[in-house]
Amino acid sequence: MHSRYASSPEPGSLQIRWTDGGPPGYLWASRPQQLGPMPSITRYVLGQLMTATLFVTLALTFAIWLTQSLRLIDYIVNRGLPASTFLTFVALLLPSFLGVVLPVACFVAALFVYHKLAMDSEMVVMRAAGLSQMQLARPAIILGVVVTLAVYAISLYFLPASFRNFKDLQNAFRSDFSAVLLQEGVFTTITDEITVYVRERSPEGELRGILVHDNRDPDKPVTMMAERGALVASEAGPRVVMENGNRQEVQPGTGRFSLLYFDRYTVELADFDNAPRARWREPKERFLPELLNPGDDGRDQRYRLELIAEGHHRIVGPLYSLVFVVIGMAALLAGEFNRRGQAKRVLAAIACVAALEGISLALHDLANRHVAAIPAMYATVAISLGLAFFVLLRRPARRPQEPLAGAQTA
Incomplete structure (x- = not known):
């Protein structure tokens, strides 16, 4: 076994203690300069x-x-x-x-x-x-x-x-009816009372093959069908304008079926237009003061x-x-x-x-x-x-x- 000792440390060197079975010795090694401060x-x-x-x-x-x-x-x-x-x-x-x-x-x-x-x-x-x-x-x-x-x-x-x-x-x-009614071939439940079906929509925005079931009056549900129509906006709210169709209704007391043909018919949808305005804010939508101090x-x-x-x-x-x-x-x-x-x-x-x-x-x-x-x-x-x-x-x-x-x- 052969060992080599440094008699004195160099500036900035490290002292490492070691032994090979005999008396302990010290090895002086320079600090790695690449580490820096x-x-x-x-x-x-x-x-x-x-x-x-x-x-x-x-x-x-x-x-x-x-x-x-x-x-x-x-x-x-x-x-x-x-x-x-x-x-x-x-x-x-x-x-x-x-x-x-x-x-x-x-x-x-x-x-x-x-x-x-x-x-x-x-x-x-x-x-x-x-x-x-x-x-x-x-x-x-x-x-x-x-x-x-x-x-x-x-x-x-x-x-x-x-x-x-x-x-x-x-x-x-x-809430945008123009987007909701664009689902062609799908029965879309706009609210719990109104269901709309559109067979086809032309590139110009015309609706073809329209069916509207209106159950806002539970005692007098009404079903309307039309060859064509359009969705229009008005000051009173959105409405569906239908042409060349019929209006079907069943009398609740007698069960008598009535059928009315029309050249032009309008269904008001103002109630649904007002619904989204009273939306409750979920917890993730609220800032910290609103969470810690609920209203x-x-x-x-x-x-x-x-x-x-x-x-x-x-x-x-x-x-x-x-x-x-x-x-x-x-x-x-x-x-x-x-x-x-x-x-x-x-x-x-x-x-x-x-x-x-x-x-x-x-x-x-x-x-x-x-x-x-x-x-x-x-x-x-x-x-x-x-x-x-x-x-x-x-x-x-x-x-x-x-x-x-x-x-x-x-």
Whole structure:
């Protein structure tokens, strides 16, 4: 066995203690110059984290966006929705996707980048350079804080604003008779009292083969059929004008059938036109003050707990972005380095995040019925974050007389 010792350290060098069975010796090795100062390492790791987060976010958002957009295809195929309006619909759904995707993307990016650094031995070099657990986790924590602030902006403003516009546009489109009656060959129930069927619609907007069943007066239901007609707007509201048709009615007392032929007949639909104006705002459409302080409206009082639970979920939910990242760092950085890989630690972090996400959803659902579950929503985040930081910052106990990797020489 042959050993070589340096009599004195060089400026900026590292001291590594080693032994080959005899007296312990010291090896002096120069610090890697490519690491640079601590802020440079933070920028290096943070750059990789942000790139990975952006990629995962785009991938997940596109996948969810595509599945949700398929529900709106009906508006294009059957109702003639313009492509520009369809894109507006889809764009307004984007904030609701990002609020769910960003915390998961941040967690996945942190696991991927730090696992890659460990497998490429970059993490070993950083530890040898004297970086502590907190210094190693600093880039991921910075990313977690940035994502948390972004999710807060989405949750408190962009989500209710976009979802409110989406529901208003959807409601206005459904209330547009020219779109509703364009469903050729389909019996369309406009309201509980009116059903319309159109066999064909010409390019000029003329309706052909019209059938209208009017049951607004339950004692005198009326069925009207016409060869052609049109939907027109008036100051009193929308109306269907039919030509060359008949009006069929059955007398309720006698059961006598009466048939009236007409050259021109008009059906007023003003009542339906007024219906959408009194639409109740759903919880996702409301801003935080509207959720925490429901109004005196009957439906607001009926769904009071649901509104309050949604408000507290808007406050607690974004914090999971930071919690997920710290859990990932605690799993990958705590303990000693294992050259066989970190698959078990990665799986453990994923299991913890999945369980925590399930608990969050369960508590949110429970808070819709019991106000006592609201404090548990805050407690879950605080306890999870505290335990994750405890595991991350604690010092692992080293086994006695354990040589450092790479310290022996032959």
